[in-house]
Amino acid sequence: MSEELAAGSIEDREIATEQDYVDEVYVQLDASTQNAKALAAEGHQRGKLEHEGGLVERDAMVFQAAKRIAQLDAAHEGLVFGRLDIDPSIDVLPRYIGRIGVRNAERDVLLIDWRAPAAAVFYQATAATPQGVVRRRVLRSLHRTVIGVEDELLDDQAETDLPIIGEGALMAQLSRARDRSMHSIVATIQAEQDQAIRAPGKGVVSISGGPGTGKTVVALHRAAFLLFSDRRRYEGGGVLVVGPSGVFMRYIERVLPSLGETAVALRSLGEVVGGLRATRHDEPAVADIKGATRMSELMRRTSRQHAPGAPTSFRIYWRDDVIVLDPGVLGRLRRQLMSQGRRNRQLPRVARTLLDAMWRQVQGERGRERGREAFDDDMLGHAGFVEFASAWWPPLDAKTVFGWLRDPEFLSRVGEGVVTREEQLLLAKSWAAGDISIEDVPLLDELRYALGDVPQRTDDERDLDETGLLEGGVDLQELTTISEREYAPGGLAWSAPTHRIEDDGYAHVLIDEAQDLTPMQWRMVGRRGRAASWTIVGDPAQSSWPDAPEAATARAEALEGKELDEFHLSTNYRNSAEIYAFAAAYAGRVGLDADLPDAVRRTGEEPAVVGPVDDLEAAVREAVVTTAGRVQGTVGVVVPVARRSEVNAWLASWPELADDAAGARAAVDSSVTPSGEDRVVVLTGLDTKGLEFDGIVVVSPQEIEDESATGRSTLYVVLTRATQLLTTVG
Numbered sequence: 001m002s003e004e005l006a007a008g009s010i011e012d013r014e015i016a017t018e019q020d021y022v023d024e025v026y027v028q029l030d031a032s033t034q035n036a037k038a039l040a041a042e043g044h045q046r047g048k049l050e051h052e053g054g055l056v057e058r059d060a061m062v063f064q065a066a067k068r069i070a071q072l073d074a075a076h077e078g079l080v081f082g083r084l085d086i087d088p089s090i091d092v093l094p095r096y097i098g099r100i101g102v103r104n105a106e107r108d109v110l111l112i113d114w115r116a117p118a119a120a121v122f123y124q125a126t127a128a129t130p131q132g133v134v135r136r137r138v139l140r141s142l143h144r145t146v147i148g149v150e151d152e153l154l155d156d157q158a159e160t161d162l163p164i165i166g167e168g169a170l171m172a173q174l175s176r177a178r179d180r181s182m183h184s185i186v187a188t189i190q191a192e193q194d195q196a197i198r199a200p201g202k203g204v205v206s207i208s209g210g211p212g213t214g215k216t217v218v219a220l221h222r223a224a225f226l227l228f229s230d231r232r233r234y235e236g237g238g239v240l241v242v243g244p245s246g247v248f249m250r251y252i253e254r255v256l257p258s259l260g261e262t263a264v265a266l267r268s269l270g271e272v273v274g275g276l277r278a279t280r281h282d283e284p285a286v287a288d289i290k291g292a293t294r295m296s297e298l299m300r301r302t303s304r305q306h307a308p309g310a311p312t313s314f315r316i317y318w319r320d321d322v323i324v325l326d327p328g329v330l331g332r333l334r335r336q337l338m339s340q341g342r343r344n345r346q347l348p349r350v351a352r353t354l355l356d357a358m359w360r361q362v363q364g365e366r367g368r369e370r371g372r373e374a375f376d377d378d379m380l381g382h383a384g385f386v387e388f389a390s391a392w393w394p395p396l397d398a399k400t401v402f403g404w405l406r407d408p409e410f411l412s413r414v415g416e417g418v419v420t421r422e423e424q425l426l427l428a429k430s431w432a433a434g435d436i437s438i439e440d441v442p443l444l445d446e447l448r449y450a451l452g453d454v455p456q457r458t459d460d461e462r463d464l465d466e467t468g469l470l471e472g473g474v475d476l477q478e479l480t481t482i483s484e485r486e487y488a489p490g491g492l493a494w495s496a497p498t499h500r501i502e503d504d505g506y507a508h509v510l511i512d513e514a515q516d517l518t519p520m521q522w523r524m525v526g527r528r529g530r531a532a533s534w535t536i537v538g539d540p541a542q543s544s545w546p547d548a549p550e551a552a553t554a555r556a557e558a559l560e561g562k563e564l565d566e567f568h569l570s571t572n573y574r575n576s577a578e579i580y581a582f583a584a585a586y587a588g589r590v591g592l593d594a595d596l597p598d599a600v601r602r603t604g605e606e607p608a609v610v611g612p613v614d615d616l617e618a619a620v621r622e623a624v625v626t627t628a629g630r631v632q633g634t635v636g637v638v639v640p641v642a643r644r645s646e647v648n649a650w651l652a653s654w655p656e657l658a659d660d661a662a663g664a665r666a667a668v669d670s671s672v673t674p675s676g677e678d679r680v681v682v683l684t685g686l687d688t689k690g691l692e693f694d695g696i697v698v699v700s701p702q703e704i705e706d707e708s709a710t711g712r713s714t715l716y717v718v719l720t721r722a723t724q725l726l727t728t729v730g
């Protein structure tokens, strides 16, 4: 028999053995799913009993069952992925590691959850320190079928006849084609990554490292680990994951559900604030103004202004007196109320404050004799007064107040000393459109906090709030505590049922691409994690925010008082060694202080530099079509912002890409709404943050570099996005 055949048959035999075990685990998984479904059915049945207890019980049972079913469903794919063969003097039975823990009917452990302490050795054992592990095996599966195994012998001194098959799971995993989603790496987490994943959930865990070192994927596995290690705390309080863009959130959204975790709020920077959603960036000059700390002063001042259109004086006769609230008095009363706390919180005090000031003007004998109580009763029964009070101090929401800034005269008044005339013009122009940008969201949040929520009326307040100001058409949403946030079965996120400030706090906040947060964005996320533990992921060399020291100060304020635990990742798993050497040389040439990881995978393909070219379209077409023909997975065509529509139009007109035989379709405007199937997409440099593609074609790199103050960092990011092929055309 030839050696190859013999090797083949050993592998087949090993796969068959693993299949038997995997089948047994799936039998148990199916049984658990059936149990959960029965529980849900029973819960619904109880809900039919017509008493309140039945409904509460139903909700609890159905909630738990739905959660369990979602977890079991999510764990289906690649459920069993690891096997450890331990030194026989320690353990004669192999240990299997999986996405979730599974026991058989006798309660024996069939599968260890990858996050359990007993599984840690699967990731931490190395040939230098095998920790009792003789062989580590990774099982590759398609649905329920084992299709391959990859082994590593960790202890070659051990007395063993275990066969060793495959070339190592990591390399096999890194070479596979990329699709539009990030995948979990549970089977191949490396030791330095595992340490960051399992770091205790206190203070701030900071994960740094150069491009492609797994910062994002590690942070997501860390979120899953935290949920597993303290489910009460993190599910109850909520985990917030913040990333740079909607495209990025869609790219990472499947990782946590595939690990059986759905109780996480995934938000792009434009969606962090409940009730707001922005997807558009401002142009760099405007974004730089809106991100700066001084904007918090602008918002504070704005929140304190007299509401435009509100009455500026009030006049009424009572008995023998003319009572006048002139602009000066009203200004003083406004400042007095403001000094007592947030604007909306003062609503119950407004009537009393006005009446106090008015009563001081009652001098006539008839009036003084009737007394204060009669005066109050008369005023509160007087439609003119009630109308005035409601209009003078209306309940305000952040969007309304933000709208005041559209008036250039208002802006120049509150902006004095904070923003220059030129900056005011830029801001006014950006706000004229009416819709909000990603950079506006932290400003609105600032206003929300300065204004405060409209208080819900308690009995005490009802007594005080004689004018009914609190009811002036305000939607008094139910106040719900964080722990009552609803679980959304099948959904991806926890959703806070209200948009109230009380619901903003999370138990854990995870910030990806943290180097790009502006000072104002740090303030916004900081409010969501005052009592939280944090995971912060970033690489300063990839930053697109020009004022690093100001952002560092804002970050320090957001995390004030929290202990810092730092982890550094040193291997680039994304780029081929050839592509990363090219990108690193660029970083060196343009003077970026880059953290340079080692790229471990060689492909023998050097990046191609095409140009200078006369016909840009023809050269780009050639590069895109060639790249799409040579890689199996995704292709990113990265363009300067100013050329996005132009290049989109080119792609749409090339028959090679429309032709299914070429296997590629162009996205019409992928940066906004990429469909899951588009294999070739057009993006700007900033859009590529955090993403990866099998092939990258960079159109006019020099223009990308020149486009903004941080263009060199952006181009460095772009050059580090490809796994297989990189071509620059310009």
Ligand SMILES: Nc1ncnc2c1ncn2[C@@H]1O[C@H](COP(=O)(O)OP(=O)(O)OP(=O)(O)O)[C@@H](O)[C@H]1O
Binding pocket: 170, 173, 174, 182, 183, 185, 188, 189, 190, 193, 209, 210, 211, 212, 213, 214, 215, 216, 217, 218, 539, 573, 574, 689, 690, 691, 692, 720
């Ligand atoms: N241990 C691992 N096993 C398999 N694949 C891995 C491993 N670590 C990272 N990867 C893969 O490497 C790629 C890069 O990971 P990721 O995007 O998390 O890196 P990053 O450090 O956040 O990158 P960047 O800062 O450049 O955006 C991903 O495809 C990820 O799945």
